[in-house]
Amino acid sequence: KQEVTQIPAALSVPEGENLVLNCSFTDSAIYNLQWFRQDPGKGLTSLLLIQSSQREQTSGRLNASLDKSSGRSTLYIAASQPGDSATYLCAVGGETSGSRLTFGEGTQLTVNP
Amino acid sequence: DARVTQTPRHKVTEMGQEVTMRCQPILGHNTVFWYRQTMMQGLELLAYFRNRAPLDDSGMPKDRFSAEMPDATLATLKIQPSEPRDSAVYFCASGSGGGRFRSPLHFGNGTRLTVT
Numbered sequence A: 001k002q003e004v005t006q007i008p009a010a011l012s013v014p015e016g017e018n019l020v021l022n023c024s025f026t027d028s029a030i031y032n033l034q035w036f037r038q039d040p041g042k043g044l045t046s047l048l049l050i051q052s053s054q055r056e057q058t059s060g061r062l063n064a065s066l067d068k069s070s071g072r073s074t075l076y077i078a079a080s081q082p083g084d085s086a087t088y089l090c091a092v093g094g095e096t097s098g099s100r101l102t103f104g105e106g107t108q109l110t111v112n113p
Numbered sequence B: 001d002a003r004v005t006q007t008p009r010h011k012v013t014e015m016g017q018e019v020t021m022r023c024q025p026i027l028g029h030n031t032v033f034w035y036r037q038t039m040m041q042g043l044e045l046l047a048y049f050r051n052r053a054p055l056d057d058s059g060m061p062k063d064r065f066s067a068e069m070p071d072a073t074l075a076t077l078k079i080q081p082s083e084p085r086d087s088a089v090y091f092c093a094s095g096s097g098g099g100r101f102r103s104p105l106h107f108g109n110g111t112r113l114t115v116t
Helices: none
Strands: A004-007 A010-014 A019-025 A030-038 A044-051 A056-059 A062-067 A072-077 A086-094 A101-103 A107-112 B005-007 B010-013 B019-024 B031-038 B042-050 B053-056 B065-071 B074-079 B088-095 B111-115
Touching (some): A044 A062, A044 A072, B005 B088, B031 B074, B074 B088
Antiparallel strands (some): A030 A044, A086 A101, A086 A107, B031 B088, B042 B053
């Protein structure tokens, strides 16, 4: 059974800092990995989607990398802003799980002005 | 800007009552998911449909939960009878693609259910 772990559970940084969020998964047989953002009282917003054949994806100040063999992904946020404060979740789609995604517990990020 | 719409946003009900949650997926999306989120369990997949056909509902307590897609623009999740342990935020998500998603998943803002 796929298990997804996110470290740290919470992170507080001053504005302007670059930061890295980590995601690890136990079964490397995945077909893609998504990073989502969740604001309080809202649904999840997809930030980046990496297919299993890719190593990284970039969108603006966000960069996500994937190392399938080691079961790891990182989300890099450059020049963090208070508006980046949210919970960040990673989710993996397994080779044998069809469209089912397995989610991590999330990292709660606070960027202080 | 296309989005997944869920109603109601909030629902408070008494134990034993029936609860129906509705979801309007993004037009053109052929796959619809129901997730439940709690502090203790995080996000759990309850059920999902492709082209309106149920593909997996193994995450759902079958004795009280039911999920349907009467048409391509409406998905419903029903709990009967509801219990306090069902209190959670229920999310609907939709996407397009085949058995392995190549495009992002889009979530609604959820229905926050409280069963007293």
